[in-house]
Amino acid sequence: MGEEKRIPYKIYLSEDEIPRQWYNVRADMKNKPAPLLNPGTLKPMTFDDLRPVFCDELIKQELDDTTPYIDIPDEIMDFYKMY
Amino acid sequence: MASAYFGIDCKVYMVKVSYEQKPFRREVMRTYGASVTPSPSMETEIGRKINAEHPGTTGSLGCAISEAVEVATHTEGYRYVLGSVLNQVLLHQTVIGLEAKAALDKYGIKPDMIIGCAGGGSNLGGLISPFMGEKLRGENDYQIIAVEPASCPSFTRGKYAYDFCDTGMVCPLAKMYTLGSNFIPSANHAGGLRYHGMSPILSQLYDDGLMEARSVEQTSVFEAAQQFARVEGILPAPESSHAIRVVIDEALKCKETGEEKTILFGLTGTGYFDMVAYQKYNDGVMTDYIPTDAELQKSFDTLPKVNI
Numbered sequence: 001m002g003e004e005k006r007i008p009y010k011i012y013l014s015e016d017e018i019p020r021q022w023y024n025v026r027a028d029m030k031n032k033p034a035p036l037l038n039p040g041t042l043k044p045m046t047f048d049d050l051r052p053v054f055c056d057e058l059i060k061q062e063l064d065d066t067t068p069y070i071d072i073p074d075e076i077m078d079f080y081k082m083y
Numbered sequence: 084m085a086s087a088y089f090g091i092d093c094k095v096y097m098v099k100v101s102y103e104q105k106p107f108r109r110e111v112m113r114t115y116g117a118s119v120t121p122s123p124s125m126e127t128e129i130g131r132k133i134n135a136e137h138p139g140t141t142g143s144l145g146c147a148i149s150e151a152v153e154v155a156t157h158t159e160g161y162r163y164v165l166g167s168v169l170n171q172v173l174l175h176q177t178v179i180g181l182e183a184k185a186a187l188d189k190y191g192i193k194p195d196m197i198i199g200c201a202g203g204g205s206n207l208g209g210l211i212s213p214f215m216g217e218k219l220r221g222e223n224d225y226q227i228i229a230v231e232p233a234s235c236p237s238f239t240r241g242k243y244a245y246d247f248c249d250t251g252m253v254c255p256l257a258k259m260y261t262l263g264s265n266f267i268p269s270a271n272h273a274g275g276l277r278y279h280g281m282s283p284i285l286s287q288l289y290d291d292g293l294m295e296a297r298s299v300e301q302t303s304v305f306e307a308a309q310q311f312a313r314v315e316g317i318l319p320a321p322e323s324s325h326a327i328r329v330v331i332d333e334a335l336k337c338k339e340t341g342e343e344k345t346i347l348f349g350l351t352g353t354g355y356f357d358m359v360a361y362q363k364y365n366d367g368v369m370t371d372y373i374p375t376d377a378e379l380q381k382s383f384d385t386l387p388k389v390n391i
Contacts, residue, residue: 011186019181022174025212026284028219031291034258037245037287045255052156053254054171056142061171064269068216070174076170079088079176 020072023038024061027068036062084115093117094161096150099279100141100270104214122147125133129153129251143267144203149251168282169246176209182215183347188291189299192353194225196333196345199230200298200325201238202275204282204351210349211294211320218293227334229285230325232304234272237262238289238296245389246280256387259286262374263382269372273360274301274321278306279382299328300371302380305364307331308354320352321360 026032035044050059061070072080088095095117102109102121109119120126123133128284129149140146148165155163165172175293175373186192190202197214199207207229217223237260246253262281268277281289285294299319308324310331319327320386326348337344354361365368 005190007192011189013182013186013189017180017182017185019365022173023177023181023212023216025177025208025215025219026170026340028216029221029287031287033181033287034245036255036257037389039247039252039254039256039387041308044255047279049255051151058164058171058212061174062169068335072178075089075367079085 012016018077018080020077021069022072023062024068025068029065032065087116091104092149094154095119096122096147096154097383098122098142098144098147102274104359105356108173111356120150124150126150127153129253133250138336140267142340143250145248145250145264148249149253150251150342152249153242153251167205168259168278168280169205170284172203172205173208173212177212177246178204179206179209179349180211180213185209187347192345193216193223194345195239195344196226197226197348198228198230198326198329198333198346199349200276200322200351201231201285202235202322203278203280204229204285206349206351207283208282210347212348215288215293225241228329229289229296230299230305231296232268232272232274232276232325233298233300233371235262235266235268235277235279236374237279238284239298240374241281241385242383243286243290246386248280256389257283259283260289261386263385264377265385266374266379269374271370272287272370273362273363274299274304274325274355276322276325276360293338297329300327300373301369304328305361305369306344308361309364312354318354319350320354321357323351324354378383 047059097119099121112119123146125129127150127302133146148233152163155161162277197211199210201207211227214225241260241262243260245256248257259280266279306323307328308319311327
C-alpha cells in the first residue's frame, strides 16, 4: 500500500469538497413515504394548503418525491464554508 | 445562527422541561439573537388550553410545535421552521451523509454498518441517505441501525399509523411510527430524542425492512458516553451517545466473533450543554424509565381514525 493510501485518524474535507446538492432519497424509494394529510378533509396536503405554515421553497422540497438532487443555494454554501 | 447570518427574526418555542434543564442551550440561542419562550406558554391560544388541561406540564415537542405553528400562521411575515421529522429537514441533513461518504470514498473505505440516534429521525436520515440510496438502487448493501431511547421508543414499540405531528392537533397528519401525539416522555429522561413520532421517510424504510432499530436505557447511554470521552477525548451529546452505546455493543460483538467490521456513526453534538445530566450520572442518581404497555396503549387510543 502506497503512502497516499494510509488512512489518517481524521479525514478532513476541503471547502471544494463540500457537497453542492442535497440528495433526496425519496427519488430512489419504490415505496414512497405516505403523504401528509389535511386533518379536516383527509386529503393529501397541497402546496397551497401548506403556504400559510412553511416557506414556499421548503414546501416544494417537502412535496418533491422524485428529484434525486436539489441544488444548495449559494448563500447556504457560504454559510457551510464558514461553519 | 442561520437567522442571525441572514438577518431574520427568530422566535423559538422551547419545551419547558428543556428550557429549565438546559439553560445554556437556551442562552446560546439568545446569544445568536433568538427570543426563546418556554412551551406550553400563556402567549398562544393552544398554549393556554394545554396549560389549563394539564396544569404544571413539562411540555413536549408536540406542544411546542402547536404553539409555533399558531404564531407563524397568525403573524404577518412569519413562517414555521422545524428541526426534524419532515422531509425538507431530512433533505437538508443529507449534507452530513454526503460529506461522510466523500470522506470515506477518499480512502476507499466502505462501512459495513451505519448507526445513528433517532428522535424525529432527520439527522439519522441525513447520515444514511446516500448509503440508503445505494442500497435501494442495488449497488451496495449496508446494515443500518436507528437507536432510540427506551423512554421514547417510537420505532421499537410505536404503531405505524397516521397521527398528528403536534399535541394541539392543528398540523397535518403524517404516517409514521408513533407513540401517539399525547405521549409525553418521562421528565427524568435527559437525553433529547423526545418526539412522539418519526420521520415518514425513515418510517417507510423501516417498515420495508431496509433498516433496524434498537432502544437503549439512558444509564447505559451515559456509561457509553463516559467511556467514549475517556478514550476519544470528545465529550459527546447524550443524543449522539445513544448511537455510541450501540456502536460499542456491536464492536464488542466483533471482538468476540473475530469479525472485522467498519462502523460509521453520527456524532451529532457536543455534551457541554448537558452537564446537569452528566452530573446526575456521575453522582449515581440517574434513573431509567420505560413506559408500560398500558401507558402506551392509553396514548395509542387517541390516534386519529384514518382509513385510506
